[in-house]
Amino acid sequence: QVQLVESGGGLVKPGGSLRLSCAASGFTFSDYYMSWIRQAPGKGLEWVSYISSSSSNTNYADSVKGRFTISRDNAKNSLYLQMNSLRAEDTAVYYCARGGIVGAIVFDYWGQGTLVTVSS
Amino acid sequence: SYVLTQPPSVSVAPGKTARITCGGNNIGSKSVHWYQQKPGQAPVLVIYYDSDRPSGIPERFSGSNSGNTATLTISRVEAGDEADYYCQVWDTSSDHGVFGGGTKLTVL
Numbered sequence: 358q359v360q361l362v363e364s365g366g367g368l369v370k371p372g373g374s375l376r377l378s379c380a381a382s383g384f385t386f387s388d389y390y391m392s393w394i395r396q397a398p399g400k401g402l403e404w405v406s407y408i409s410s411s412s413s414n415t416n417y418a419d420s421v422k423g424r425f426t427i428s429r430d431n432a433k434n435s436l437y438l439q440m441n442s443l444r445a446e447d448t449a450v451y452y453c454a455r456g457g458i459v460g461a462i463v464f465d466y467w468g469q470g471t472l473v474t475v476s477s
Numbered sequence: 478s479y480v481l482t483q484p485p486s487v488s489v490a491p492g493k494t495a496r497i498t499c500g501g502n503n504i505g506s507k508s509v510h511w512y513q514q515k516p517g518q519a520p521v522l523v524i525y526y527d528s529d530r531p532s533g534i535p536e537r538f539s540g541s542n543s544g545n546t547a548t549l550t551i552s553r554v555e556a557g558d559e560a561d562y563y564c565q566v567w568d569t570s571s572d573h574g575v576f577g578g579g580t581k582l583t584v585l
Contacts, residue, residue: 402520403576418573419478461567462508463522463526463565463567464510464522467521470519
């Protein structure tokens with residue numbers, strides 16, 4: 358069965374950095390687009406970034422562009438999110454989600470999320 | 478950027494039909510996906526491409542999309558359907574994912 362397991366969350370000071378990981382299993386990871394989606398405490402869902410199956414295409418929400426970098430290692434079935442220059446408003450649960458084969462479009466499987474708290 | 482508008486809350490009695498709307502400019506020309514999120518859990522896809530149901534999702538869940546409004550319909554509502562529901566599209570002009578603000582479904 359499809360499984361996505363995030364890790365790497367924690368408490369970080371404003372201006373700091375953090376790298377999230379998502380370990381995928383139960384499907385051919387290299388065939389699928391992947392995304393990161395976040396949810397601030399008590400708030401709704403916000404799409405953050407996507408990466409194509411071969412890493413040739415990426416895109417970011419305006420709120421994180423220039424600060425976050427998405428990447429993947431298909432040999433390790435892993436997705437990453439490097440987060441730099443973190444701000445208080447980046448505090449959220451971060452989910453990795455599987456997209457489609459031809460595009461990010463719809464998120465059919467989600468991990469359980471990892472909490473990132475940005476606070477001094 | 479593309480904006481999706483959902484009512485903050487919808488209430489329905491058990492056994493009745495709940496309809497949750499998602500408004501957007503000419504949303505009928507886009508594919509709409511719906512997610513259910515229960516407290517403390519990750520979202521679950523319940524409707525994709527306007528009206529398709531993933532395996533394991535009850536037939537009570539259905540979707541439609543036309544004009545400026547997409548609708549998630551839950552028939553014969555059960556207590557276990559109480560959750561937050563989010564609509565989502567892919568905005569091809571910006572190549573971004575877009576979520577609605579979410580609707581809290583309360584079963585009376």
